[in-house]
Amino acid sequence: MAKNTGIPTVDLSVFSTEDENEAKKKAFETIFQACSSYGFFQIVNHGIPVEFLKESLEVSRTFFHYPDDIKLKYSPKPGAPLLAGFNKQKKNCVDKNEYVLMFPPGSNFNIYPQEPPQFKEQSEELFKKLSKVCLLLESIVNEGLGLPPDFLKQYNNDRSWDFMTTLYYFSATEEGENGLTHHEDANCITLVIQDDTGGLQVRKDGEWIPVVPVEGAIVVNIGDVIQVLSNKKFKSATHRVVRQKGKERFSYAFFHNLHGDKWVEPLPKFTEEIGEKPKYKGFQFKDYLAMRLKNKTHPPSRVEDEIRITHYEIS
Ligand SMILES: O=C(O)CCC(=O)C(=O)O
Numbered sequence: 001m002a003k004n005t006g007i008p009t010v011d012l013s014v015f016s017t018e019d020e021n022e023a024k025k026k027a028f029e030t031i032f033q034a035c036s037s038y039g040f041f042q043i044v045n046h047g048i049p050v051e052f053l054k055e056s057l058e059v060s061r062t063f064f065h066y067p068d069d070i071k072l073k074y075s076p077k078p079g080a081p082l083l084a085g086f087n088k089q090k091k092n093c094v095d096k097n098e099y100v101l102m103f104p105p106g107s108n109f110n111i112y113p114q115e116p117p118q119f120k121e122q123s124e125e126l127f128k129k130l131s132k133v134c135l136l137l138e139s140i141v142n143e144g145l146g147l148p149p150d151f152l153k154q155y156n157n158d159r160s161w162d163f164m165t166t167l168y169y170f171s172a173t174e175e176g177e178n179g180l181t182h183h184e185d186a187n188c189i190t191l192v193i194q195d196d197t198g199g200l201q202v203r204k205d206g207e208w209i210p211v212v213p214v215e216g217a218i219v220v221n222i223g224d225v226i227q228v229l230s231n232k233k234f235k236s237a238t239h240r241v242v243r244q245k246g247k248e249r250f251s252y253a254f255f256h257n258l259h260g261d262k263w264v265e266p267l268p269k270f271t272e273e274i275g276e277k278p279k280y281k282g283f284q285f286k287d288y289l290a291m292r293l294k295n296k297t298h299p300p301s302r303v304e305d306e307i308r309i310t311h312y313e314i315s
């Protein structure tokens with residue numbers, strides 16, 4: 001385990017072999033512990049060349065440094081149901097960032113910046129590579145939860161709802177340092193690539209723990225869907241981004257999602273089969289996503305009034 005990262009770091013290459021060995025067992029144990037406590041860990045030797053990750057962050061930096069009149073050419077079309085393309089947070093929004101939202105390569109509603117020219121190709125390639133890493137992580141989570149082989153793969157068998165954002169956080173100002181308000185991710189598994197600025201934090205036992213950047217590492221976090229299915233055995237941790245003084249920050253977040261038609265509820269394995277009460281009511285995933293989207297489009301006046309997974313909690 002790498003020191004000083006705040007959260008554990010796992011060498012993912014040990015999972016590239018079929019045979020059982022000590023290193024694999026240990027990595028597995030670290031992931032299990034991390035998912036049961038923080039809901040966060042980092043991975044290295046994940047199969048995506050470190051150079052490729054750096055290039056991706058560089059492409060993102062180049063785009064976000066263009067003046068608004070260039071960036072705004074790639075904004076979502078008025079009235080578009082999905083905000084694919086370049087988005088600036090509204091002036092009064094507490095989140096101080098800009099982002100480009102992308103759906104799977106080939107989705108006809110994607111709006112890719114054409115400047116720099118390599119943006120589209122780099123993003124599509126990154127999307128595919130991150131998607132592959134998520135499939136491996138999903139199988140590790142499946143095993144960690146003791147589910148039947150390929151249970152999650154079959155349940156979550158449609159990749160068309162996955163998405164990725166690249167984010168640009170401005171440096172902190174006198175008016176504030178909030179970059180992304182504390183939240184939990186609604187999806188299954190999220191991957192984050194961050195530059196070396198820092199600012200991502202995860203909440204554990206009432207404390208904010210920094211997710212200290214590790215070169216070439218990818219941050220992994222568990223989302224609400226896994227938390228609900230596992231009846232809170234694996235945690236969808238609260239996290240946020242704090243802007244740094246004098247330093248802007250670039251990142252990518254990849255969301256291994258779930259088709260909106262899927263029904264989400266605690267699995268019998270974590271409830272009736274072990275004599276535990278379900279901690280959540282079941283719901284159709286798209287209903288939850290719609291409420292989450294409304295948090296963004298029509299934000300309540302107090303952050304604590306936003307709809308979160310607690311909405312389905314059985315008290
Ligand atoms: O930019 C980051 O480091 C995290 C982004 C994030 O948490 C999100 O988009 O849900």
Ligand SMILES: [Fe+2]
Nearest residue numbers: 183184185239
């Ligand atoms: Fe997040």
